[in-house]
Amino acid sequence: MPLLDRHMTLLSGSLRTLLQRESDRRRWADSPYAWLFQPYMGEEAVAMACQVSAVQPEVMSVAAVVLSPRRVHTSRTWVATLAASPALAPATLRRHHQLHNTDVPRCPDAQCLSELAEFIGNRPLVGWQLDQTIEPLNGLFRAGLGFGLPNAQVDLAKLHVRQLRRLHPHIDTSRRLEDALARWQLPPLTWPSVVSEATASALLYLRLQREVALTA
Template identity: 30%
Template structure:
């Protein structure tokens, strides 16, 4: 585990839920627990593009100390309905042969949803990842995921506003790798959703620590 020194919503279970065994998703979120999630997709449009891989790690805070559970991380390669075009390999690093033996989206959700539980989801531009997941979750569950979303780029923006002597000055959102460099978090190999989830989780812990200290 990585440790660093010293947010969630609750929805009622919808009546239209078609898989009641996943009703725990709608329970109150556990205190001081999160899941950091990253997806690799064929593109940026959840209506026309597809998820290729998923990486996720759990984060917890005990007595003010953040920990990332790397020993029980989730890493899944999916088999999309359409194989990725070869010219997109430079973006996600996955070849058709890499995803040909991947799991179905239903199997991916069957593994991911218990991992998530009711925990808030941490990520970089989380709304994009949730748009892709909900395109699958809605027909699978009968409802969208109720988990709260925490975007590290917004945490970074909040921290820099607090540190800025001019609180009215505009603060732009930064790219993940720019934030990692600023916080001196090591860069892991690219084109790997689990590596991105780990780096984002470390960034989340560091930003939360600095926000608490500021």
């Protein structure tokens, strides 16, 4: 069974978003990016995490980790700190480099964004509060390539709340990833980096998939 079959109702996006994706698909049909807009027929997904500097919003660190139905492939990870003008925020970039263990900051130009798009492909995206998480990244994609990420998406915060209330209808639910990890008996975040967050999100998704299968 494909990775997202059980959670199709949790795919994020309003009717306006869906219409925009269809418009983009038609617009880019004859471009090298056309395949990104095609439905994904495999079983993998990509867990995403993005942290934007509160001091310098133009600086952000991004991580993408591939997962399959039974495994998180930490060897298949894309991670970078993005900054249009590194010279304008050296202190912020140093903090992001130390926190997220990234290489030299990269400019979010068309080449960099194309590389990330190629890595993600047309696989579905999963992440904690995913709409908020990737909106800054989508802004870069729209500015650099002309479109936001068209992938199907699953918001793990919504999936967590839905499954928890299914088991315990009157329980109070937290909106913190750390609390969700503890609730489902998963390892805590060892370090607040984007790679740790993306990996934890992938593990949480697989755990929730198993939980749904057991209680179906």
